[in-house]
Amino acid sequence: MTATMPAETPKVSAGRMSRREVLQALSGLMVGMFVSILASTVVANALPRIIADLDGSQTVYTWIVTTELLAMTATVPLWGKMADLYSKKLLIQLSLGLFAVGSLIAGLTPNVEVLLISRIVQGVGAGGMTALATIVMAAMIPPRELGRYAGIFGAVFGVGTIAGPLIGGVLVDTSWLGWRWCFLIGVPFTLLSIVLLQRTLHLPVTRRKVRIDWLGALLITSGVSTLLIWSSLAGNSFAWASGWTALMVVGGLALLGLAVWVESRAEEPIVPLDIFRNRTVSLTTIASVLVGVAMFGGTVFLSQYFQIALGKSPTVAGLMSLPMIFGLLVSSTVAGQLITKYGRWKRFLVAGAVVMTVGMLLLSTIDADTGVPLLSVYMAVLGVGVGMLMQNLVLVAQNDVPAHELGAATSVLTFFRSMGGTIGVSALGAVLANRVATLSAEKLGPLAGGATAGGGHAVPDLSALPEPVLRIIQDVYGTATAELFLIGAPFALLAVVVVLFIREKPLHTLSGEERRAREEAAAGMPGAH
Template identity: 75%
Template sequence: MSHAEVIQALSGLMLGVFVTILASTIVSNALPRIIADLGGSQSVYTWVITAELLAMTATVPLWGKMADLHSKKLLIQLALVLFASGSLIAGLAPDVTVLLASRIVQGIGAGGMGALAMVVMAAMIPPRELGRYSGVFGAVFGVATIAGPLIGGVLVDTSWLGWRWCFLIGVPFTLAAIALLQKTLHLPVVRREVTIDWLGALLIMSGVCTLLIWSSLAGHHFAWGSWQTAVFVCGGVLLLALALRVESRAADPIVPLGIFRNRTLSLAVVASTLVGVAMFGGTVFLSQYFQISLGKSPTVAGLMSLPMVFGVLVSSTVSGQLITRFGRWKAYLVAGSVVMTGSLLLLSTIDADTGMVRLAACMALLGIGVGMLMQNLILAAQNDVPAADLGAATSTLTFARSMGGAIGVSALGAVLAERVTSLFTERLGPAATTGGTVPDVSVLPPELLAVVKDVYGTATADLFLVAAPIAFLAVLAVLFIREKPLSTLTGDERRAREAGPAPESA
């Protein structure tokens, strides 16, 4: 494909990525209105987000494997069709049951886009040139993740739109992405006479779902150290152990275990997991801090996340351009992980009186660190694995980032809840409790409002203090990655060279 054809194909790809990632966070500020209108319970409140995240994370390995076996163009269009269908049903949902089912369909489609987008890019573009494009992809991913609450808040606060447009807004853009890809994406089809290890896929998805369900319920519905935790964790680990056994014996496994012998990939998986914790944790808990500790509205809270959006946008794009120009990438991974860790340490000093300039600077630094890390980790791994395993390697990294985000948010949320409870007890005595609910600052008397703001400011700072050493592990992981010169061949060219015969014409 020529440069012009690549740009045209990427326009449809980026549009699809933006709307599917946006779906994960756009409902966060709309959930109170959604649950009230549909008559849902507090448990449904959590599951509107968790259902989509579960389906997205659990299906990523299967999408990645299918990308190594079937037409990437067909698969990515199938993923977009599933996402558009789920979005349309969610926007018209008459009750919470239909809404949750539609969110699962949305999640399956979003998982396909998350796994396939970078695989398609690697098939079209050599790693030596991929930096500039993956930088743009990282910027799109970061902006969609962080800007979701802002867009959702604006839609809910606009009387002639409402919460249903948090879902419906993605449908026309998804259909446009399908049409663009149909017209502009031209990839050779490599036919391989193999069967998918469905038992392995089922065990992997079951094990992952069990652990994700545990992480979303623990600390809220039962204690982290309870018998329920033991059942979920033991069950999830057992299912994954069985998956490893099945995968090790399968002729063509979903996740080829041999790829983990690749040092770059294994270390990139560790670092991607930690980036997921920092990115999702930063957006979720800073939004709550803005609304409770600083007393901002949902729309204003979304606007306050813009420094992080710009940080991700600028650092992803600039680092990608520099990697393409000079062919060196490790320095950006190290710098990104150091900046991410430093920004979390700075955020651990915030409180209810922190000034906006200082807060914006800390958030911009967090965005810059995440932006330099996120897509460049995938670039480093794609450059170092056999072309036949590009799909599996890319989906494994995407899966690791999603898992880090899901489990990290749950764990950090439990830390926040515990700190809030203990601080309320210190300030107001043993009888003080919020009953596990977030207080409505608009109805609190002034003397209690001051305490609530201070408690949430202190607890959020403590949360980032816990996250900082976790992020430091990412520094250690990327330090041990060996820098390898970037290939000048596309994924399809590398596959042809490794396999011998040329691929069939599409």
């Protein structure tokens, strides 16, 4: 993989891709997105069974989610930077290949340790898909027209998210298949996506000599990983106020401080620091962190709430996630179409942040006795808010940076959203485990250890509990899950404040590649060949 690779096609650089060419190219891209969405949603619903079969604890439950998010988060800036320098097509195929390998290892895992390693490999691949899918779309499609394709993107997202829990529930509940197929099922789809992208995605490659700032990449990855690992372990493996906390926090911040120093002097920095001089990028970045904390931190534990607090099967738990997905799908599609039609976007960001906050507050009132219809309404409200907000933050940032920084800007937003999500999952996972342990001890006394198989840090096997104890454990998980949404609500409210300060600017009518060609022509630089 070099920076002087031959152009993938001479035709594309001559003008804008037609609608038919864009749709053909999006086919492979959307299959890849479908795979990554399917993989995460399938696994989320199967986690309680996976943990039980592999003798894992509540901490491991959190880590199975966190390790993939951590790997994805730490590698997104590198993927984004490489997208500005190398073949986007080759990079996205590489990320899909890594994802397929990780899925295969996860499906064949003999124990929790190998599963965690496979999740890291999946996360590196998912980091590439997460960053590159949006970058490739921006390269092909002008910001003003992106909303027109948001319906396709939203449909794929919706189908993948809806199908995931359902497929996962059926696989887990089917004795001759089992949870391992939750990982294996994505492999053929990933391979199909690689083939489709090879046939349909044609983007020019800019020829210029480049150097990747590997030291900066290492320092950023190390610093972020140290802080994320600390947020996962604090409160479980050691106290929040302890020597380990001081060591890891100071160490992580020192690595990131050194990374900033290196990046400020690098010829090709992984994260160009001057990008934060752009007010829109800075504000959308802050909002992305807050959305990540609120969204991921709260919702990742909903499947566990359905199965433990409400006593539902994995299949039913999958069905119960539909209202939130439906709300997200409808709001993202409608908002995208209206933005394309009128060219105005700020009202959707503000409304999305407000509705997301309301959804978090409503979900903070749930318990083990909450009725499914009421719960469905609360989840739909949250989905509507997130649908209007999350993807449009990326659109706004992409619209306000030079074309040669599209990859960096997109990956910065994705990076910080994922980091917010990872910190949210880690910290709130620790809060959940501690609250379950505390509430169990208060209500069960000496029986708490036996009921939760380790003082609240192991996921309980409901079938092995006597009826009175079962009811108490369900109440405990219902109360503890509601508290997570109450903790997440202030972060969502902060997102409202931040979004209000973003200045609305007209959307570009040129695609990323057209803007890049124009910028290079104005600067007297050689363009894509």
